[in-house]
Structure formats: structure tokens, C-alpha cells
Amino acid sequence: MSLRFIGIDPNTGDHESPTVRVDESKQEIVIQGWKPGPGLAAQCAAFEVPGHAAGIPESEAIVRVPARMAPMIREACDAVERAAARIH
Numbered sequence: 177m178s179l180r181f182i183g184i185d186p187n188t189g190d191h192e193s194p195t196v197r198v199d200e201s202k203q204e205i206v207i208q209g210w211k212p213g214p215g216l217a218a219q220c221a222a223f224e225v226p227g228h229a230a231g232i233p234e235s236e237a238i239v240r241v242p243a244r245m246a247p248m249i250r251e252a253c254d255a256v257e258r259a260a261a262r263i264h
Contacts, residue, residue, distance in 0.1 A: 209239030
């Protein structure tokens with residue numbers, strides 16, 4: 177895995193660290209964030225998208241990141257697209 181650090185929440189404290197990374201070899205964005213509270217988790221699990229069952233599969237997770245990290249997420253998207261272009 178070629179994990180590349182993109183950024184960390186600029187308001188992070190000693191015990192919190194929402195982070196954005198990119199796995200260039202798999203062309204994936206890796207986001208570390210806060211776990212949702214029970215209310216948000218239930219709301220997300222109840223949401224249905226046509227063609228998909230409600231609920232959150234065991235292999236998936238919900239994370240929350242602050243909106244101030246949007247520039248880092250955009251940078252990660254760009255990095256993944258560049259990695260894909262190099263492979264294709």
C-alpha cells in the first residue's frame with residue numbers, strides 16, 4: 177500500500193485527528209474521522225437508495241469530518257485521479 181498523507185484537521189487537538197490520506201496503488205481516498213453518535217448512525221442506516229438495501233454493511237463505516245477539511249478532500253480527489261491516469 178502506498179499511503180500518502182494529504183492533511184489533518186487544522187483545529188485538531190492532542191486526542192482528535194480527522195485525517196485525509198490517499199492510497200495511490202488502490203486509487204482510494206482514506207478518511208479518518210469521528211465515529212457517529214447513535215442518532216446519526218440510525219439515520220444513515222435507515223436511508224434507502226433505490227436498488228440498495230437500507231442499513232450499513234459490516235464492511236463499511238460512517239465517519240464524520242469537519243467541513244473545514246473540504247480542501248484536503250478535494251486534494252485527495254485530485255491525487256487519486258492523477259494516480260489513475262498514471263496507471264491507464
